[in-house]
Amino acid sequence: MRSGPVVTTAQDLVGGDRSVVVARINGEIKDLATPVTDTDVVEPVTVDSPEGLAVLRHSTAHVLAQAVQEAFPEAKLGIGPPVKDGFYYDFDVATPFTPEDLAELEKRMVRILKSRQRFARRVVTEEDAVRELAHEPYKLRLIGSEGGADVMEVGGAELTIYDNIDAKSGERCWGDLCRGPHVPDTGYIPPNAVKLMRTAAAYWLGDQKNEQLQRVYGTAWPSKEELRAYLTFLEEAEKRDHRKLGAELDLFSFPEEIGSGLAVFHPKGGVVRRVMEDYSRRRHEEAGYEFVNSPHITKGALFEKSGHLDWYAEGMYPPMHLDADIDESGNVRRQGADYYLKPMNCPMHNLIFDARGRSYRELPLRLFEFGTVYRYEKSGVVQGLTRARGFTQDDAHIYCTKEQMADELDRLLTFVLDLLRDYGLSDFYLELSTRDPEKSVGTDEVWEEATETLRQAAERQNLELVLDEGGAAFYGPKISVQAKDAIGRTWQMSTIQVDFNLPERFGLEYQAPDGSRQRPVMIHRALFGSIERFFAVLLEHYAGAFPPWLAPVQVVGIPISDAHNAYLHEVAARLRQRGVRVEVDTADERMQKKIRNAQRAKVPFMLIAGDDDVAAGAVSFRYRNGEQKNGVPIDAAVDEIVASIETREQV
């Protein structure tokens, strides 16, 4: 950090190194060409920093737009901000871009990058901007402040246009309404670290009522190596895709005959799921939960009472109308009723709470259910197990007194995190969603208290806490647990949500020690969110190689020749007695092939037996990682496998 002399630019002060792409001047990110005075505080911002990288990508988006307008002069510009891992730019074009177009655009971009065009900032008046951008209808709408001040192109008090100036001729090649800042020239963007990824449609300013534009997604990095690392990461993510692994490992499928977003679990997936559920059940029992069951379908009146039909109807399957009785002349003899598939379990649980009078002595009352719910997701958003139309929540509703709330939330959060850790996730952060004053029920005081209680519970976990200001649902604040998986992606897992609305709507009450009737506090919580989704997350986290306790097949016995089949069947019987899921591969194949098959099925333990092992009363291990351990006595082998399962270790 330095202070500079008069009549100089940020570039002069801190721009010596080409990794410096912009400067932070008195705390604000500005172009390096910005003049500074000796009272300004000027700091370099390098391309390695999040801000610097965003600038690099934003500038790359401009280069894309320039290339598009070269190739398609009729294309109208939308907006082009940096986003996670890259950037996009939206265009209004008569025909959508093809993959060939992308290849062509990339070539043009490289040419622009290599020509080292200077990004030159120019302040314009609104009238000038309107005149200059007469042929860019969307930009005009931005100037007219449609979309608000947070749009990338316009900001602050003044309008600016960035001109791209050719390094040699000094002529203006292109320009775009933009608040900047930008890298000094296109030479700062390594041509071999830029790639156009895909095209997609997007509504102008994200609003379905607006025009649909063609979006081009691209990525840009400080170096070729970083681009390559990113592409490798994408490949890795693709290999782990649960839809692909689900088919390969024969875990589940989505039969077209059943319908979009509705999965069936095959025997192998069924085992994993059962083990996940069994363990969760046990832990819930130990933690004082009581198990309930409720039907999948209910009369509409229940969802009128809960309010779901008011604010959630379009997320629900349409009703079926039952029990109406109409005579020949069309007179209604009996009024029918609409039945809905349930999109949530909470109304049912409230009915259980309300089934009889409740005492303060029963609280906290923790009702738990693996409740299968159905949501009519729009056809464009259904995606594998992570976004299905039918799924099973590990859903609990906790009814407690206001006084118990703090303690309960604290325990709950600890319980949730401990359980997630048992499934092998270890890297978490928490997100606290607070009140949106525009749409919420309940008094300021209860919101304040509940939010503060949640915050304290969160802070006690010593995890990073991110604030999601105004992100809560209308009925109460919430904490969500975000988990990072093995390749660093974050998934929203558990949510803990305080609800001020439903106890009111259902008129829930308990009788207090003084004989008065009080309204309980209600806490919704799902730990896995949905079992199917959690299944998918674990599948991707482990890349299909589940730890032994979850693996569908834990051990495969592989005979050297079929003379050893009987011996391995005996070993398998011993394992099975200890509860191990074991198979013996007696197919008419060579053992090398059986090893390959077991390896591809990601079985944790292979037990191989030939003459030597039989003679010694032993087996030989081949582990999933390819290591081997020969001549292990049967008892020791069984103990080792059982111990590995019981400790829930990964191997």
Place this chain on the structure above:
RNA sequence: GCCCCUGUAGCUCAGUGGUAGAGCAACCGCCUUGUAAGCGGUAGGUCGUCAGUUCAAACCUGACCGGGGGCUCCA
């Protein structure tokens, strides 16, 4: 719901208007084997569905049904 892409054997994929192909998997044999594919054979598809164009459609057109990528929303 909207836009683009896509649908050929259980899986991965060839096949651009003239009688449907490969590898793996499956099934049947042969081989009897020490840590990721032994050899041979057999069977398997109304080319997502329905309509249309054509002498002729897996191939061209349309609608519908799946799937993928986005927009929006969420677990």
